[in-house]
Amino acid sequence: MKRLIVLSLAFLCMPIASYAASIGGAETTGKGKLGVGFDTEYIFGKDWKFKSATNLAANQTIKDIETEKGYYAGMKAAYGLLDNLDVYVRAGASDYKVKSQFFTGSRADDKLKFDTDTDFAYGFGLKGTYNLNENLLLGCDLQYRRSKHEAEGKDTPVSGAESSTTYKSFVIQEWHVAPYIAKKLGNFVPYLGVRYSDAKLDIERPDSSNFGEVKAEADNNVGVFVGTDYKLGENWKLNLEGRFVDETAMSFAATYKF
Secondary structure, eight states: OHHHHHHHHHHHTSSOOBOOSOOOOSSOOOTTOEEEEEEEEEEEEEEEEEEEETTOOTTEEEEEEEEEEEEEEEEEEEEEEETTEEEEEEEEEEEEEEEEEEEETTEEEEEEEEEEOOEEEEEEEEEEEEESSSSEEEEEEEEEEEEEEEEEEEEEOSSSOOEEEEEEEEEEEEEEEEEEEEEOBTTEEEEEEEEEEEEEEEEEOSSSTTTOEEEEEESOOEEEEEEEEEEETTTEEEEEEEEESSOEEEEEEEEEEO
8 A cells, every 4th residue: 555655656746847736735635535625825926937929020029927916716625545645626716917018129118917807717636645654744746727717908008008908818727746744733734845836828819910829937937835734623624825936825725524
């Protein structure tokens, strides 16, 4: 059994593209157990780097792409395949505010801001742990999430009037692989980890004129996270987590185990 768990953790921690979201707690649910709960997260800031755009001149680019804020709220269901291995799904809603700056050569031109609608977001993942002793454990979380929105884009030129465009597609998709260490301290289970993450942003205008499709990727791929679980009896668990470097964010979750 331990060999299977170690092999599963090795698979989880392979250096693949990753997603920058909460792990939602350090411990697994337990073989044959079902955990259902609510989780929410707030992004205070995340930097992106411009990758490509259609119909841009050779001396034009988009810089300083930043998520000013983002919000997600939804449900999460986890099932214990083994005592130390969970599979889970997430479903909810998210929205984002993103700003950027258009450049011609070294000259700053239009400021571009995007405000998405609140739309469906989904994800899934695996979490595995290995007990070093009675109170200390190693874990790893592998997760993917995606959401697609319409977005209202505001174009503010250096001179002239501001204009608005409804963008038909605003897609964010992310993976992460997140190893961590945790220690049981009574009802608390604090943990600390490092995450390798890869996030993609794809924005598409309603027509193909003037940078019809913009693509960007996360500026930072490595971050740290710290959090704690708090157990309320045998069935309820609360979780609080903060994420830093690759993005600045906090999350809260409440889970009931059947």
